Amino acid sequence: MLCYILAFYSYVGELPGFEYQITGYLPSAVFGLWAGLSTLFVGKYLNKLVSWKQRHGIRFLIQCTALYLIGLVLIAIYSEMFLISLRGDLSYSQFWLIYNDEIFKTLLILFLVVLVYCIIDFMIYSFNQMREEEIKSVELMNNQLNLQFEALKSQLNPHFLFNSLNTISSLLYKDKEVAEKFIRMFAESYRFIFKQNNRPLIPLQKELDFVQSYNYLLQVRFQEAYELKINIPDKAMESYVPPLSIQMLVENAIKHNLISQTSPLSVDIEINNNYLCVKNNINPLREQPESFQIGIENIKKRYSYFTNDSILLDKNEHFKVSLPLILQS
Structure with a gap:
């Protein structure tokens, strides 16, 4: 949705009004939902294929690459819909000439968003892993104490x-x-x-x-x-x-x-x-x-x-x- 507002403002010179809610905001929200679901799917699939626990570096690289490629596909589809809804008479070459700056900014924003998301995802995993290890450590200690207490009673x-x-x-x-x-x-x-x-x-x-x-x-x-x-x-x-x-x-x-x-x-x-x-x-x-x-x-x-x-x-x-x-x- 932010990409839509940025592109609209660059072309028209003002923010989109209420009349563009269906043609602009709604597709942007739908594509945002697709992006979120795709991110969750990629995360669950990679947890089975290459989990954070197995190889941190490879998992980080694969996840960043996969999310960035998915983002590119969604941007390409969204751009096609944006081209049709905003100015149906624009060709692809004209669209590129007009919006090349916005496209580069969008790709840069996508890269930064993917990078930050992967870093946060790894931090959340590390925190959960540390908490699980602490819980296991406490359970291990309690089990040991219980067993040693049983040994003490037998003596x-x-x-x-x-x-x-x-x-x-x-x-x-x-x-x-x-x-x-x-x-x-x-x-x-x-x-x-x-x-x-x-x-x-x-x-x-x-x-x-x-x-x-x-x-x-x-x-x-x-x-x-x-x-x-x-x-x-x-x-x-x-x-x-x-x-x-x-x-x-x-x-x-x-x-x-x-x-x-x-x-x-x-x-x-x-x-x-x-x-x-x-x-x-x-x-x-x-x-x-x-x-x-x-x-x-x-x-x-x-x-x-x-x-x-x-x-x-x-x-x-x-x-x-x-x-x-x-x-x-």
């Missing part, structure tokens, strides 16, 4: 606490020095749980230190019927794990197996092909606790936030869970 179960207190009670009458160390390790384990559980990842060395403290409680409780072996090279200590992940696997081995002098339980922690493996022999209980799959799923979900590698399960002669090493925090 604070009354059954383990009751058994530990019973062990302390019996040790106080048998060996006060062992009882004192047991209480110290018991307190150290729970201090680690509360201190580290709010972190998404911790160094493998810290997790193994906690497992050693937790293991002392198990050794006092089961004596020779239980054994833990840790064989981890120093280089692997630079990797990271979700807190309580290894301890949960050791605890699962305790929960789901019969432990006695005649059926001892042995748990091995080692490195194999960039995986940390927790392996134990199988002495199954008659009734398996329901918490096994819950614990494994908790570990899987927490690992999925940091690596695409899957957690591997193997149950043949031994039950083995392999956790992928996370090399960066």
Whole structure:
């Protein structure tokens, strides 16, 4: 419509009046609507073909070129209608001679409008993308905290606490020095749980230190019927794990197996092909606790936030869970 007013004023010397509303304003409004719909169509089509997320530069160039070509087509059609409605006796050469300045201005205005629109479109995309990333980041953090809270609850179960207190009670009458160390390790384990559980990842060395403290409680409780072996090279200590992940696997081995002098339980922690493996022999209980799959799923979900590698399960002669090493925090 602005192009129509500009061309009319250049030719006649005054603004178009009411009598030109149908012949001038209405076609201009229709062509403006076509231009808007064409712009939306091009944007949706390019989102499927070359989205802003894939290649910013190529998308910007293609969108500018496509919109400019569409604008040229609409201007050519509009110019033909304008030529017929304003002065039907004008030839194309006469129309060019009279309106060449307006045509150049219109093409320049079209270029600037297309350029500004593409810049604004990219800015809107960038803002929406940033907002989506912030929302995903908050959701990710909330999911991690929920999973770690579930892991924390599993470590604070009354059954383990009751058994530990019973062990302390019996040790106080048998060996006060062992009882004192047991209480110290018991307190150290729970201090680690509360201190580290709010972190998404911790160094493998810290997790193994906690497992050693937790293991002392198990050794006092089961004596020779239980054994833990840790064989981890120093280089692997630079990797990271979700807190309580290894301890949960050791605890699962305790929960789901019969432990006695005649059926001892042995748990091995080692490195194999960039995986940390927790392996134990199988002495199954008659009734398996329901918490096994819950614990494994908790570990899987927490690992999925940091690596695409899957957690591997193997149950043949031994039950083995392999956790992928996370090399960066």
